[in-house]
Structure formats: C-alpha cells, structure tokens
Amino acid sequence: MNKTVDAGQPAVTAAPLVPPVVLTGQVSWDTPSPIGQIKQIFGDEPLGFLSLFVSPKADFARIIAEAGTLFPDTDIAACTTAGEIGDDGYEEGQIIALGFPSSGFASTSLLIENIDDLAPLPLIDRVTLERVKLQEHHPEMISGFAFLLVDGLSRAEDGLSATISPALRDMPMFGGSAGDGTDFEDTSVALNGTVAQNAAVLTLVRSRYRTKVFSLDHLVPSDRQMVVTGADPGRRIVKTINAEPAAREYARIVGKDPEQLDRLTFASHPVVVRIGGAHHVRAIQQVNSAGELVFFSAIDEGMVLTVAAPQDMVDHLRSKMLGLSAHQKPSVILGCDCILRRIEAEQRQISRELSDVMSSYHVTGFSTYGEQIGALHVNHTMTGVAIYEEED
Incomplete structure (x- = not known):
C-alpha cells in the first residue's frame, strides 16, 4: 500500500489500483x-x-x-x-x-x-x-x-x-x-x-x-403482410412477392416509388418474419438490376413477411x-x-x-x-x- 503523510495530518492509506473488468x-x-x-x-x-x-x-x-x-x-x-x-x-x-x-x-x-x-x-x-x-x-x-x-x-x-x-x-x-x-x-x-x-x-x-x-430492436410489426412467391435462397434474392416483381410490390405495400427505393427506405420500412413466437428482421440490402430484392439474411419461397414500423430509436x-x-x-x-x-x-x-x-x-x-x-x-x-x- 502507498501512504501519503502531511505534517500534522494523520496518515491516509491509498486504495490499491484495481484494473477495469475489461x-x-x-x-x-x-x-x-x-x-x-x-x-x-x-x-x-x-x-x-x-x-x-x-x-x-x-x-x-x-x-x-x-x-x-x-x-x-x-x-x-x-x-x-x-x-x-x-x-x-x-x-x-x-x-x-x-x-x-x-x-x-x-x-x-x-x-x-x-x-x-x-x-x-x-x-x-x-x-x-x-x-x-x-x-x-x-x-x-x-x-x-x-x-x-x-x-x-x-x-x-x-x-x-x-x-x-x-x-x-x-x-x-x-x-x-x-x-x-x-x-x-x-x-x-x-x-x-x-x-x-x-x-x-x-x-x-x-x-x-x-x-x-x-x-x-426498435421495430413493431404492422398488419401489412406479403408472401415470397419466388426466390433464390442461396443468393438471398427474392424475385417475386405476391406473384409480382419483388421491388415493385414491396414499394407498393410501403407506399413508395419503386424507382426511389434506397437504404433509408429499407431501414425505415423493414420486414420481419415470425420465428418461434417472436418476430425477427429480414433486412433488405438492395434492389438489383433485375428489380429483385437482395436480403442480408436467409429468405425462401412461402415465407410470410410483415412490414414493421420503427419506434423512437x-x-x-x-x-x-x-x-x-x-x-x-x-x-x-x-x-x-x-x-x-x-x-x-x-x-x-x-x-x-x-x-x-x-x-x-x-x-x-x-x-x-x-x-x-x-x-x-x-x-x-x-x-x-x-x-x-x-x-x-
């Protein structure tokens, strides 16, 4: 232990240095x-x-x-x-x-x-x-x-x-x-x-x-749903939603111009899937040149996607x-x-x-x-x- 002594003052014992947990x-x-x-x-x-x-x-x-x-x-x-x-x-x-x-x-x-x-x-x-x-x-x-x-x-x-x-x-x-x-x-x-x-x-x-x-996550599922009707699971690509071209149908459902879909749209209107009693996000990465939606995670035909709305982050x-x-x-x-x-x-x-x-x-x-x-x-x-x- 270290001790600091001032004239006329009692000895003060310094606490040992303890490293942070991490x-x-x-x-x-x-x-x-x-x-x-x-x-x-x-x-x-x-x-x-x-x-x-x-x-x-x-x-x-x-x-x-x-x-x-x-x-x-x-x-x-x-x-x-x-x-x-x-x-x-x-x-x-x-x-x-x-x-x-x-x-x-x-x-x-x-x-x-x-x-x-x-x-x-x-x-x-x-x-x-x-x-x-x-x-x-x-x-x-x-x-x-x-x-x-x-x-x-x-x-x-x-x-x-x-x-x-x-x-x-x-x-x-x-x-x-x-x-x-x-x-x-x-x-x-x-x-x-x-x-x-x-x-x-x-x-x-x-x-x-x-x-x-x-x-x-700060997302709450809405009542707006869509079904993946055509997909390439290996490349995480959705080709069609509700039997319509994927990007165009997604844009229609979230009320956006299909030519103006961007990262903000995907961040503001994410889609979720219900797994084991809870909802988990299946985020969209981009629209490819064919008008298909490329996802960040697993996607497959028959999957029901629900549009979610963000709470105050x-x-x-x-x-x-x-x-x-x-x-x-x-x-x-x-x-x-x-x-x-x-x-x-x-x-x-x-x-x-x-x-x-x-x-x-x-x-x-x-x-x-x-x-x-x-x-x-x-x-x-x-x-x-x-x-x-x-x-x-």
Whole structure:
C-alpha cells in the first residue's frame, strides 16, 4: 500500500489500483503503430483474450501481424467493420480493442473456414469438445458466453449459427458479421495472425464476473403482410412477392416509388418474419438490376413477411440500457450493431443522441452486416453482452 503523510495530518492509506473488468482502447486507423498504442493503453495486464474491430480504411493484415507480435501469448480475434462504436458512440476510421484480463476471464477460440460448405457433425464435435474442456479447466468461472465473428459477405451466417448453437448447450451466443463500410466488397476475419474470408471465429468465454447476453430492436410489426412467391435462397434474392416483381410490390405495400427505393427506405420500412413466437428482421440490402430484392439474411419461397414500423430509436435504446442496468450498471457492453441502425440514425439526424446513450452505458464494438443471437442470424438489431463488476 502507498501512504501519503502531511505534517500534522494523520496518515491516509491509498486504495490499491484495481484494473477495469475489461480493458478498452481505440486509436485512429492511420496511427503509425496502432497496436503499439493499444499496448500502451492496456499496460502490462495479462490478457486471456483480445478482440479487435478494425476500420476498413486500415491495412487489416498489417494490423493483425502487429497484434500477434505485441500480444504473443493472447488469443486475438478480429474483423473488419461497417463502422466502429467507441468512446463517443458511433465512430469512423478507428481501431477498437477490448482486452479481457486473464484474472477474470478464460477463453478458447476456433477458426472455422469454408463456412459456405460446412460439415456440420465435425464442427459440432469440435465446438462441444472445446466447451467441455474450457468448463472443466475453469470450474470457478460459472458465467460465460460465446462470441461469433463471421465474414459478412459469405451469405453463410444462417447455417453456421444454427449448426453451432446446439453444441453450446447453455452457453448463450451472440455475434456480428464483418463489414466493409457501405461498400460491400471486401470483408475479413482473423484469428491469431491468420486472416481469412468465407470464415468465422468463434470464441468461448468463461468469466468470474456476471454477464448477460442480449438482443434488441426498435421495430413493431404492422398488419401489412406479403408472401415470397419466388426466390433464390442461396443468393438471398427474392424475385417475386405476391406473384409480382419483388421491388415493385414491396414499394407498393410501403407506399413508395419503386424507382426511389434506397437504404433509408429499407431501414425505415423493414420486414420481419415470425420465428418461434417472436418476430425477427429480414433486412433488405438492395434492389438489383433485375428489380429483385437482395436480403442480408436467409429468405425462401412461402415465407410470410410483415412490414414493421420503427419506434423512437433513442428512447428505445435508453430504455433497454436501463433494463440492463436494473441491478447494476454494466462495466462494459460489447455490442454488435447493424449498419441499418446506423444508416437510419444518420438519415433521421439522431446519430449524436444515439451515440450519447451508447457512450453513457460504455457500449463498445462495431457496426455489422448482420447479427447473431443463439441459433439465428438477424438484422437491424444490436446483439451483445453486458459485463458487470460483481462476481457471479
């Protein structure tokens, strides 16, 4: 202990410095040694796991190589982003880092390649084995979660999430799909120096701290429905709705000019599908040259889609954050936030207010091309994990 003594004053005992539950840091993508700067921010605290969310402006391979050199004994999972979430909420051009100290966390990470051609049983066996080993080696850590980073252009998130989920048993899973700003051209994930496309990184985490995995969206289903009557599920394309050309029929139902459909339209008039008693968004990415609708997640013929209306995004997020803070405010929230939420916020000119809410509740993470929650791949949501200071 350190003691400070003033003449004529009693000795004052200084409290020992206690490291944060999770270390967070961010640097600009053009910093000469970005990971070196992160290393300085984090200090010498031993890490069990390091997660990096890297702006598409940065040289992703160089960032990953530098991270491997400076954190040689740490599992490092990373991905490119569609924007970052940092100290000031929505950010651009940043490298976001979350370090999980080994004093409070234990983890194991798997690189899953060729996810568009999965062999389900070997993957289930692999995940199960790693989960059991992690639990057996750290019985004192009873809280936990699984964190999935996926190539956002793979179009394979639906099958991957559905395959992994049963092997996790009671370990809740969330995650996000790697992005490329708004370009949709080049997305990557990485694990321990290996950069990959058409791949995913699954990290299983045990913790001595209380954790809560969550998913939220601000959308309310309406009474306007449509049926997918023609589709190409492999490419997530809807050709016809109600036996009419898809884009034209969608525009008619939401009251828009079919020639003026854009990202704001899709963000403001999303469609949802009912699964297991709840509604989940099936977000539209774009209209292709054939007048078909390209979706961010799985779609198939016969699917009934319901148009949803957005609630006030700021009030809704604040309410959900208050809910997560009912017992104790989280020390940090690792969040995967759909790019459509960011686009909607920008178009409605509420980005600053939304960022203020995220900042005040220590939300750190990235904007995605889709989110994972349990066995589902969804859109227009924020999924994440709240991590608290109290031990579980």
